[in-house]
Amino acid sequence: xxxxxxxxxxxxxxxxxxxxxxxxxxxxxxxxxxxxxxxxxxxxxxxxxxxxxxxxxxxxxxxxxxxxxxxxxxxxxxxxxxxxxxxxxxxxxxxxxxxxxxxxxxxxxxxxxxxxxxxxxxxxxxxxxxxxxxxxxxxxxxxxxxxxxxxxxxxxxxxxxxxxxxxxxxxxxxxxxxxxxxxxxxxxxxxxxxxxxxxxxxxxxxxxxxxxxxxxxxxxxxxxxxxxxxxxxxxxxxxxxxxxxxxxxxxxxxxxxxxxxxxxxxxxxxxxxxxxxxxxxxxxxxxxxxxxxxxxxxxxxxxxxxxxxxxxxxxxxxxxxxxxxxxxxxxxxxxxxxxxxxxxxxxxxxxxxxxxxxxxxxxxxxxxxxxxxxxxxxxxxxxxxxxxxxxxxxxxxxxxxxxxxxxxxxxxxxxxxxxxxxxxx
RNA sequence: GUGGGCGUGGCCAAGGGGUUUAAGGCGCCAGGUUGUGGCCCUGGAGAUCGAGGGUUCAAAUCCCUCCGCUCACCCCA
Numbered sequence: 001x002x003x004x005x006x007x008x009x010x011x012x013x014x015x016x017x018x019x020x021x022x023x024x025x026x027x028x029x030x031x032x033x034x035x036x037x038x039x040x041x042x043x044x045x046x047x048x049x050x051x052x053x054x055x056x057x058x059x060x061x062x063x064x065x066x067x068x069x070x071x072x073x074x075x076x077x078x079x080x081x082x083x084x085x086x087x088x089x090x091x092x093x094x095x096x097x098x099x100x101x102x103x104x105x106x107x108x109x110x111x112x113x114x115x116x117x118x119x120x121x122x123x124x125x126x127x128x129x130x131x132x133x134x135x136x137x138x139x140x141x142x143x144x145x146x147x148x149x150x151x152x153x154x155x156x157x158x159x160x161x162x163x164x165x166x167x168x169x170x171x172x173x174x175x176x177x178x179x180x181x182x183x184x185x186x187x188x189x190x191x192x193x194x195x196x197x198x199x200x201x202x203x204x205x206x207x208x209x210x211x212x213x214x215x216x217x218x219x220x221x222x223x224x225x226x227x228x229x230x231x232x233x234x235x236x237x238x239x240x241x242x243x244x245x246x247x248x249x250x251x252x253x254x255x256x257x258x259x260x261x262x263x264x265x266x267x268x269x270x271x272x273x274x275x276x277x278x279x280x281x282x283x284x285x286x287x288x289x290x291x292x293x294x295x296x297x298x299x300x301x302x303x304x305x306x307x308x309x310x311x312x313x314x315x316x317x318x319x320x321x322x323x324x325x326x327x328x329x330x331x332x333x334x335x336x337x338x339x340x341x342x343x344x345x346x347x348x349x350x351x352x353x354x355x356x357x358x359x360x361x362x363x364x365x366x367x368x369x370x371x372x373x374x375x376x377x378x379x380x381x382x383x384x385x386x387x388x389x390x391x392x393x394x395x396x397x398x399x400x401x402x403x404x405x406x407x408x409x410x411x412x413x414x415x416x417x418x419x420x421x422x423x424x425x
Numbered sequence: 426g427u428g429g430g431c432g433u434g435g436c437c438a439a440g441g442g443g444u445u446u447a448a449g450g451c452g453c454c455a456g457g458u459u460g461u462g463g464c465c466c467u468g469g470a471g472a473u474c475g476a477g478g479g480u481u482c483a484a485a486u487c488c489c490u491c492c493g494c495u496c497a498c499c500c501c502a
Contacts, residue, residue, distance in 0.1 A: 009493080064500050068426085086502090115502075120426080122496060131502060198499075209500085263501055285502060312502025340460060373455075375462035383462095390460055404462070 013119065013127025023327035024317045025130075028159065029112055032132045035155045039147065041108040041134045046090040048114065052080040058089035058295055060265025062205050069117040083116035086264065087133040088292065088308055089299070095137050096301035105138030106306070112313075124284075124315045133289075133310030137296065140305030142239050145270045145291060146246035152274060152287055152309045153252055159316065160325045163277045164286070166252055169260035170240040171208065171228050173268045174294055180231035181207050191221050211259040227258040236269055243270055262288060266295040270307065276319060286319060287311030333361025335421060336378035336386045336404075340371060344389040351387065351399070351414055360421050378404060385424075387417060 010016055017025060036043070052072050059066050071083035084090060091109055094100070100107045115131045134151065136144050149166070156164055172180055188195065188203050188210055195203070196215045203210060211222060232240060247254050254272075262271050271290035289309030296304035320327065335355060339348040348364055355362040363381065365374040371388070378386050388400040393411065401417040402409035412420070 012493085069500085117501080119500075120498095121494095122498095125501070129502065133502090212500090214498090287502065310502065315502055338461085370455090371460045372462075377462085379462040386462085388461075392460080400461090402461075407462085409461085 011127070013121035015126065021317075023330050024320060025313065026330060027327040028132070028313050028316050028320075031155060031158050032110070032112055035151060035158060036110045036134060039108065039134075039151050041110040041136075041151075044091060044094060044109045044111055045113065046084070046094060046111070049081045049083050050090055050093070052082040054089050054093055054299070055082050055085055057298060058092070058264075058266050059086060063263055063265055065117060065263065069119055071116045071118055084113065085117050086115060087111055087113060087131050087310055088135060088264075088266070088295070091133075091135050091308075092137070092296050092299050092301070092306070095304070096296060096299060101138065101302060101304065106136045106144060107138055108134070108136050110134035124312070124318055126314060130313035131310045132313060133308060135306060135308035137306040138304055140291075140293060142242035142270075143246060145239075145243045145307050146250060148289060148307050148309050149243075149247060149254075149272055150250050150252060152272075152289065152311070155311070156274065156286065156316075159320065161286075161316070161319055161323060163323075164274055165277050166247075166254040166272065166274055167257040167260050168243070168247070168254045168270070168272045169228065169257055170232060170236060170243075170269050171261060171267060171271055172232050172236050176231055176233035176236055177228075177268075180226065180228050183226045183231060184208075184210065187226055188221070194218075194221060208261040209263075211261055222259065229256070229258065239269055262290060266292040266298070268293045272309075274311075276322075284315075285312075286315050331361075332382070333363050334384040334425075335360060335362040336365065336374075336381065336383040337362055338365040338371060338374035338378065338386055338388050340390040341394075343394055344391075347389050347394070347399075347414075348387075351389075354414075355418060355421070358418060358422060360418070360425065385421060387414075 033043075052070070055070065056066050061067070065085050070085050073081055075081050091111065094109075095107060110133065112130065112132045114128050116128050118127060119125060121127060132155075134148070136148060149168075153164075153166060171177060185203060185207050188199070188207070192200060192203065194217065196213065196218055198215070199210055199213050199218055202213070210218075211225060213219075213222060229237075229240065244254075244256075260271055260273060262273075267290045269291040271288070273288035274286050275284045276286065287310060289307070291305070291307040293305040294303075296302070296306060337348045337352050337355075339345050345367065352362045352364050363383070365377060369377075371390070375386060383404055386402040386404055388402060388409075390400075393399050396411065397413065398411045399414050399417050400409050400411050401420065
C-alpha cells in the first residue's frame with residue numbers, strides 16, 4: 001500500500017467485517033432470530049439516528065454515554081440528531097408512537113442493530129458495534145423478568161458458550177431507591193477522605209457506581225456499604241423474591257451481586273448481567289439488561305412497566321473463538337466453468353446462467369488463462385465440480401464434467417451434466 | 426480523558442548505523458511442451474522500512490515531534 005499520500009482507513013473503533021468473518025456473524029444472528037421466534041418476539045427496525053433528546057431523557061444526563069460518548073450533530077435544519085447509542089429508548093419511542101398499548105400486552109420486540117459510542121477502542125469495545133436486544137413492554141410481572149433472563153441465557157447456550165456467570169441484583173424503584181441512595185451517600189460521605197479521586201466524583205455524580213470501584217483502597221469500604229436489597233420497599237422485595245424463585249425454578253445458576261449496577265439511569269428493580277467466569281474487568285460483559293418500569297412514562301407514554309436485555313455481537317464472537325467454537329462455513333457455489341477460446345466462452349456464459357436458474361451455484365473462470373490456471377483457481381476456491389469446454393467438446397456438442405475431489409471426469413451433453421449435478425446437490 | 430506496548434510488501438516476519446540494489450515464509454500471477462487442479466520445482470509482480478524533521482561522510486537501524494494500531498483504566502455490549 002502506498003503511504004506517501006493520504007490513505008483511507010476504517011474510522012477509529014470501527015471495523016470491516018470481511019468474508020472470512022461472516023460465518024460467525026451469520027451464526028450469531030441466526031441463533032438470535034431463532035431464540036426470538038421461540039419466545040414470540042417480533043423484529044423491529046428503527047432509524048440509525050434519532051432526536052438527541054430521546055437519548056438524553058432516557059439514558060440520563062449524568063451518564064457517561066450522554067455526557068461524553070454520543071455522536072451528535074445538527075442536521076441541515078439545525079435539529080440535533082444522535083446516532084443510536086443504545087437500543088431500548090428507540091423501541092420505547094416506537095411503542096408510544098405507534099400506540100402499541102392497544103396490542104395484547106406485553107408487546108414482545110427484538111432488534112439487531114448497530115450502536116454508536118465515542119469511546120477509546122480496546123478489546124471487545126468499539127465505536128460502532130452490533131447489539132442484539134429484546135424488550136417485553138407492558139407487563140410488570142416478575143415472571144417476565146425471568147422469561148427475559150432465561151431467554152438471554154438460552155441464547156448463549158444455543159451458541160455453544162459455556163462457563164458463564166449470571167449476576168442478579170435489584171436496585172429498587174422510584175419510591176425506595178432515593179432513600180437507599182441517601183443512605184449510600186451518607187455512608188460514603190463519612191469516609192470521603194479515604195476515597196480515591198474517582199469515587200469522590202462518583203459520590204456526587206453517580207453514587208450507584210461507587211459500588212463498582214476496583215481500587216484496593218476502596219474495596220473494604222465497599223464491602224460493608226449499604227446494600228440496595230436491604231432497602232427495597234415491600235413491593236420491590238416481593239418482586240425480587242419472585243424473580244429469584246422463578247430463576248431457581250428454571251435451573252438458572254444465578255448469583256446475587258449486591259454491587260451490580262448499570263450505566264443507564266432508566267433501570268428499576270431487576271438488573272442482571274451475563275459474563276464469562278473469572279473475567280472481572282476487561283470488557284467481559286457479554287450482555288445485560290433489566291427492568292425499566294418508568295421509562296415509557298418518562299418519554300410521554302402512559303405508565304407502562306417493561307423489561308429487556310441487550311448483547312454485544314462482537315463480544316459473543318470473541319468468546320466463541322476463545323472457546324474454540326467454529327462457526328458453520330457459509331455455503332458457496334459448487335460448479336466451476338472453465339473454457340478455452342472465444343466460442344467456448346459464449347457457451348460458458350450461457351451454461352453458467354442456466355445452471356444458476358436451476359439453483360446450482362456456478363462460477364466462471366477468468367478469461368484468457370490456461371486450463372491449468374483455471375483448474376488451479378477452481379481448486380483454490382474449493383469447488384466440488386468443474387465443467388470444461390474446449391474445442392473437443394464444442395465439436396461433439398458436449399461438455400466435460402470433472403469431479404474435483406476424485407479427479408474422475410467424462411464427456412456428456414450439457415443437459416446430462418446439469419441433471420447429474422442436480423442429483424448430487 | 427489517563428497510562429503501557431507496537432508500527433519493515435496483502436499477511437507473518439529477519440535485520441538494531443556502512444557488506445541491503447531491505448532476507449525468508451504464506452498468499453498472488455506465470456511456466457515446468459501441444460487442453461487438466463491439489464504435492465514438488467522455477468520465475469515474476471509487489472516496500473520510497475507509518476509520516477515529518479534532526480544527528481552523521483553514511484539511518485529501516487540513533488534522537489525529537491506527529492499520526493496510526495493495540496492493551497489496560499474509566500465506562501459499557
